[in-house]
Amino acid sequence: xxxxxxxxxxxxVILHIVLLFAVxxxxxxxFWMITGATNKSVDITSGTMWFGSNLEANWANxxxxxxxxxxxxxxxxxTVIYTVLSVLICAMAGYGFEKFPSKGKTIxxxxxxxxxMIPFSAQMIPLFRMASSVxxxxxxxxxxxxxxxxxxxxxxxxxxxxxxxxxxxxxxxVDGANEFxxxxxxxxxxxxxxxxxxxxxxxxxxxxxxxxxLIVIQTNDKKTFTLLLSSLASAYYVDYGQLMLAxxxxxxPIIVVFLTMQKQFVEGITGxxx
Amino acid sequence: MIGRKxxxxxxxxxxxAFISIxxxxxxxxxxxxxxxxxxxxxxxxxxxxxxxxxxxxxxxxFGDAIFxxxxxxxxLYMIIQVPVMLFMALIIATLLNSTALRMKxxxxxSIFLPCVTxxxxxxxxxxxxxxxxxxxxxxxxxxxxxxxxxxxxQDSTWARAIVIIAMLWRWTGYNxxxxxxxxxxxxxxxxxxxxxxxxxxxxxxFKITVxxxxxxxLLTAIMSTNGTxxxxxxxxxxxxxxxxxxxxxxSQYIYNQSFVYAPNFGxxxxxxxxxxxxxxxxxxxxxxxxxxxx
Numbered sequence: 153x154x155x156x157x158x159x160x161x162x163x164x165v166i167l168h169i170v171l172l173f174a175v176x177x178x179x180x181x182x183f184w185m186i187t188g189a190t191n192k193s194v195d196i197t198s199g200t201m202w203f204g205s206n207l208e209a210n211w212a213n214x215x216x217x218x219x220x221x222x223x224x225x226x227x228x229x230x231t232v233i234y235t236v237l238s239v240l241i242c243a244m245a246g247y248g249f250e251k252f253p254s255k256g257k258t259i260x261x262x263x264x265x266x267x268x269m270i271p272f273s274a275q276m277i278p279l280f281r282m283a284s285s286v287x288x289x290x291x292x293x294x295x296x297x298x299x300x301x302x303x304x305x306x307x308x309x310x311x312x313x314x315x316x317x318x319x320x321x322x323x324x325x326v327d328g329a330n331e332f333x334x335x336x337x338x339x340x341x342x343x344x345x346x347x348x349x350x351x352x353x354x355x356x357x358x359x360x361x362x363x364x365x366l367i368v369i370q371t372n373d374k375k376t377f378t379l380l381l382s383s384l385a386s387a388y389y390v391d392y393g394q395l396m397l398a399x400x401x402x403x404x405p406i407i408v409v410f411l412t413m414q415k416q417f418v419e420g421i422t423g424x425x426x
Numbered sequence: 427m428i429g430r431k432x433x434x435x436x437x438x439x440x441x442x443a444f445i446s447i448x449x450x451x452x453x454x455x456x457x458x459x460x461x462x463x464x465x466x467x468x469x470x471x472x473x474x475x476x477x478x479x480x481x482x483x484x485x486x487x488f489g490d491a492i493f494x495x496x497x498x499x500x501x502l503y504m505i506i507q508v509p510v511m512l513f514m515a516l517i518i519a520t521l522l523n524s525t526a527l528r529m530k531x532x533x534x535x536s537i538f539l540p541c542v543t544x545x546x547x548x549x550x551x552x553x554x555x556x557x558x559x560x561x562x563x564x565x566x567x568x569x570x571x572x573x574x575x576x577x578x579x580q581d582s583t584w585a586r587a588i589v590i591i592a593m594l595w596r597w598t599g600y601n602x603x604x605x606x607x608x609x610x611x612x613x614x615x616x617x618x619x620x621x622x623x624x625x626x627x628x629x630x631x632f633k634i635t636v637x638x639x640x641x642x643x644l645l646t647a648i649m650s651t652n653g654t655x656x657x658x659x660x661x662x663x664x665x666x667x668x669x670x671x672x673x674x675x676x677s678q679y680i681y682n683q684s685f686v687y688a689p690n691f692g693x694x695x696x697x698x699x700x701x702x703x704x705x706x707x708x709x710x711x712x713x714x715x716x717x718x719x720x
Contacts, residue, residue, distance in 0.1 A: 164526045171521055175536040178599060181551050182539065184561065197559035199568075245448035252441020260449060267452070269705050270460050271656045273680045274698035277691045278462035279455065280684075298459075301451035331440040360544035362659045363677075367685055378546040382663055385550040392554065399547045410542045414535065421541070421600065422607050 188396030246309025483696035519605035582672030
């Protein structure tokens with residue numbers, strides 16, 4: 153009896169120790185990055201691991217190196233526009249596939265799903281040539297447009313619309329409501345958490361988008377955070393304090409979204425809801 | 427779903443209307459580029475334009491040592507990183523699901539946190555940590571393990587290891603999310619029954635957890651394989667493919683062939699179709715392996 157209890161407690165302690173170790177590994181780079189943003193480059197390389205007093209100087213340096221506010225605006229505006237368009241268009245498609253089934257649509261839906269197997273590298277060259285042929289290189293529209301119709305989101309919405317009672321839609325039809333009014337007024341509201349999860353997914357995807365902007369964007373005034381980070385890090389002389397601050401600025405918004413909306417965030421990742 | 431009728435012809439029209447925007451964008455920006463890439467892979471740049479060149483691009487790959495190097499590197503990442511990551515994720519998810527665990531929310535949030543960082547941001551952090559004047563060298567020197575700082579990123583074995591370590595950090599928590607969600611769907615009674623039957627933790631893990639999670643393990647395995655085959659942001663920002671191409675991935679080589687070296691879109695497209703082919707083959711392989719063990 154006491155031996156059993158002893159074993160149980162040991163097991164419990166080991167469980168917590170192992171997980172605390174995993175937590176330490178997970179969190180340490182964040183801690184290092186945040187304290188680093190407040191330290192001088194020399195202090196970071198000499199191993200300071202606590203908050204310093206160089207935050208303002210790092211901010212001034214960063215603003216000297218790049219137009220950070222402009223880059224922040226570029227990132228925020230492209231991400232927000234992308235998120236709104238992508239969520240709306242994919243939600244409508246998912247709704248169309250789920251609530252208006254037909255043979256033709258099953259085939260189209262299958263094509264959507266299959267295209268998840270086509271890597272971006274097998275699309276980027278023609279996309280680049282398309283953008284260049286209509287003089288859209290170095291524009292934010294070129295960053296946004298190609299990936300708005302995301303097969304994963306169409307799939308995600310279709311799965312979730314299954315739980316929306318078709319009877320309610322039919323009742324509204326009997327009342328003479330227009331199909332689009334039904335969708336925007338009746339269906340969207342109760343599915344709020346599904347939309348939130350999808351929005352977080354789209355937001356993260358665009359905020360962190362790198363390869364395509366790297367190909368399309370050519371001038372500093374059009375850059376987004378990922379491009380700024382990678383050019384700061386590959387400079388001949390790297391100012392660690394400045395770079396850490398830039399990383400913090402680029403990461404913080406997503407962390408805030410994550411911490412405030414963890415449930416929807418997890419749903420957005422796993423594609424499950426309810 | 428009783429009484430659910432097929433939408434009539436007039437509703438059918440509305441259905442297409444709902445799908446139309448996504449479908450148009452999809453045709454224009456997914457299907458057209460994919461088909462154009464395939465066509466381009468049979469063409470080469472001659473006399474100012476791309477014209478049909480048969481299998482020339484595909485033949486060229488067989489004599490391209492850098493292509494084989496990038497293929498080898500990508501497979502190395504896949505063979506080592508994917509199984510280690512999925513196994514670690516399964517164990518962490520099992521531990522997080524344990525009824526004996528206190529402060530569940532704290533542990534979960536912390537372990538999920540790495541997967542919110544952008545691929546570029548965490549890659550740069552890892553590059554900094556393992557650089558000559560980085561924190562890893564400093565800690566090892568303070569502990570007396572190293573006498574002088576080591577250039578990890580100039581050593582091909584270490585450079586590959588660091589890419590793998592970085593990916594493990596970023597993606598393990600991501601997979602834990604999937605496993606934890608699936609574990610919560612297994613009825614508690616299943617685990618309790620195993621306990622009553624005298625199964626220990628290891629037996630429960632391999633006899634109950636793993637088999638029950640098989641569909642989700644398959645899903646994460648396919649996602650991770652596809653992700654690794656398309657690996658770009660990490661190696662681009664940690665090592666830039668070096669030293670001497672020892673960390674170069676296929677995606678990065680395609681990028682170099684298209685936008686860094688003198689553009690060779692035909693050859694780059696041919697390589698990208700090798701990736702398409704590999705993704706399909708590996709997905710079929712994983713499905714058949716998962717199907718067999720039933």
